[in-house]
Amino acid sequence: MDRAAAPRSAIVLPYYGWYVLAASAVTEMLVTGATAYASGLFVIPLESEFGLSRADASSSVPILFLGSLFFSPFAGRILDRYPIRWAIGAGAFCFSLALAVVGLTHNLWIMTLALLLPAAMGVTILGPMTTATLASRWFFKRRGLALGIAAVATSGGGFVVVPLLSKAIQVYGWHNALVGEAVLMFLVITALAIFVLRDNPFKMGLADHSENKGRTDGAQFLNPNGPEIAGQAIPWHGILRHRGFWAPSLLIAIISAVSQTIVVSAPPYGHQLGFTLAASAFLISGFSVAAAATKIAAGVMADLWNTRILLFATALFMPLALASLFFFANYGAILAACCLAGIALGGVLPTSASLIAARFGAARFGSVIGWTYVLVFGSTIAAVRFMGSVFDHTGSYHPAFAALLVFSILVWLVCLVIDTRAGKA
Numbered sequence: 076m077d078r079a080a081a082p083r084s085a086i087v088l089p090y091y092g093w094y095v096l097a098a099s100a101v102t103e104m105l106v107t108g109a110t111a112y113a114s115g116l117f118v119i120p121l122e123s124e125f126g127l128s129r130a131d132a133s134s135s136v137p138i139l140f141l142g143s144l145f146f147s148p149f150a151g152r153i154l155d156r157y158p159i160r161w162a163i164g165a166g167a168f169c170f171s172l173a174l175a176v177v178g179l180t181h182n183l184w185i186m187t188l189a190l191l192l193p194a195a196m197g198v199t200i201l202g203p204m205t206t207a208t209l210a211s212r213w214f215f216k217r218r219g220l221a222l223g224i225a226a227v228a229t230s231g232g233g234f235v236v237v238p239l240l241s242k243a244i245q246v247y248g249w250h251n252a253l254v255g256e257a258v259l260m261f262l263v264i265t266a267l268a269i270f271v272l273r274d275n276p277f278k279m280g281l282a283d284h285s286e287n288k289g290r291t292d293g294a295q296f297l298n299p300n301g302p303e304i305a306g307q308a309i310p311w312h313g314i315l316r317h318r319g320f321w322a323p324s325l326l327i328a329i330i331s332a333v334s335q336t337i338v339v340s341a342p343p344y345g346h347q348l349g350f351t352l353a354a355s356a357f358l359i360s361g362f363s364v365a366a367a368a369t370k371i372a373a374g375v376m377a378d379l380w381n382t383r384i385l386l387f388a389t390a391l392f393m394p395l396a397l398a399s400l401f402f403f404a405n406y407g408a409i410l411a412a413c414c415l416a417g418i419a420l421g422g423v424l425p426t427s428a429s430l431i432a433a434r435f436g437a438a439r440f441g442s443v444i445g446w447t448y449v450l451v452f453g454s455t456i457a458a459v460r461f462m463g464s465v466f467d468h469t470g471s472y473h474p475a476f477a478a479l480l481v482f483s484i485l486v487w488l489v490c491l492v493i494d495t496r497a498g499k500a
Contacts, residue, residue: 090286091279092213096221098271099206100228102163102264106170106201108232109256110139110194111335112359113240115342116352120249125183130463133339137456138187142195143202144452148311150199151445154208155438162200163268170197171261178253201264203228204444207428211437212275215290218432219382223374223425226366233338233363241356295438309439314446319434322383322493323427326390328450329486332458333393333479334420337400337413338362340462344472350406362413369421377429386430389422390487397480401473 114136121132153162173194177186206225214221243252273279276287277296287293314320338359345355369389376385396415399408428444435443458479465475 103228104231108236133463140452147448154441166200167264169193174257219377226370226424324447327427332454362417365414365417366421392419401476
């Protein structure tokens with residue numbers, strides 16, 4: 076009897092944090108893939124159906140991010156204070172409702188309101204902020220690796236959602252494709268929230284797990300009023316005055332903004348150069364694969380190396396991507412530029428999150444990262460709109476590539492000075 080029971084007792088289930096991370100990553104992958112990565116697929120259809128300019132047809136992401144910009148600080152506080160399943164469930168409802176409305180209507184004002192309000196709320200709650208927050212809560216010894224894997228979810232949307240959505244648009248039309256997507260996303264995300272997602276390891280009795288050895292914030296997470304209150308929350312002005320906030324936050328904001336302009340402009344730019352829709356979609360997939368691979372590698376290195384050096388080293392790949400786009404106009408060069416941009420984003424995301432988590436603590440991470448994403452959304456709105464406006468005035472993306480190249484180098488130099496003054500994590 077004892078011998079028969081021995082093999083069963085030897086079975087060791089994986090740390091539950093990996094299940095939480097996987098569920099949150101799938102959620103983020105679906106939402107990011109349907110918005111930030113897939114937005115370029117709708118530029119030409121919107122131009123054709125409504126007679127819009129290139130800048131206006133590329134405005135779905137700026138409109139979405141404008142709403143997210145204002146909602147991000149509140150979303151960060153919600154993540155720190157309320158059960159994660161409630162937050163994810165509400166986000167799934169808002170986001171799916173918005174997609175269905177955009178798919179069912181032919182009125183531009185209704186589409187705009189749907190993106191600005193419910194879609195923005197859903198994207199903010201279901202996006203990278205939440206996955207990074209959960210990775211910071213559930214992991215301590217391997218936090219860098221967890222944040223790297225969490226960041227892969229953003230890239231996953233590019234090579235999973237975009238090809239499928241592109242095919243659905245070709246077969247069913249973009250309106251019907253959005254409605255079907257809305258239904259599937261609501262069902263999948265809600266199921267993950269109910270059956271898998273949990274708030275933190277301490278409420279599940281995993282404080283003694285090897286992953287959490289050395290942590291001192293367990294009492295904060297067990298506080299009935301929320302970890303943020305127990306950890307003495309930092310007011311917004313305290314976050315914005317903290318020098319340790321600015322270097323990682325500015326770099327992640329600028330790299331994310333430039334990456335988004337490349338993702339949005341790649342399909343119409345490819346169309347202009349005579350590439351097929353499938354070839355243009357593959358540019359986004361190349362970006363996504365490069366970003367995904369780099370995020371995991373950077374996450375592992377963030378646990379072993381100096382994260383500040385890693386942050387600034389990977390950020391330099393973005394000027395290389397912009398230089399490739401500026402000097403060359405063939406498919407190979409554009410694909411290489413997309414991959415280089417993916418490497419920059421993949422390196423900056425987990426290392427920036429690691430620095431923020433180390434400097435402010437896991438219990439405050441949501442509140443701090445909420446303000447980081449204010450910068451992310453604000454800079455992305457400006458960059459995408461700038462790219463479209465330059466094309467409308469000049470008929471070319473090259474002046475915008477040159478301007479973003481110079482700007483990205485200047486921001487890198489400024490952040491290097493800020494972070495040197497702030498010190499190591």
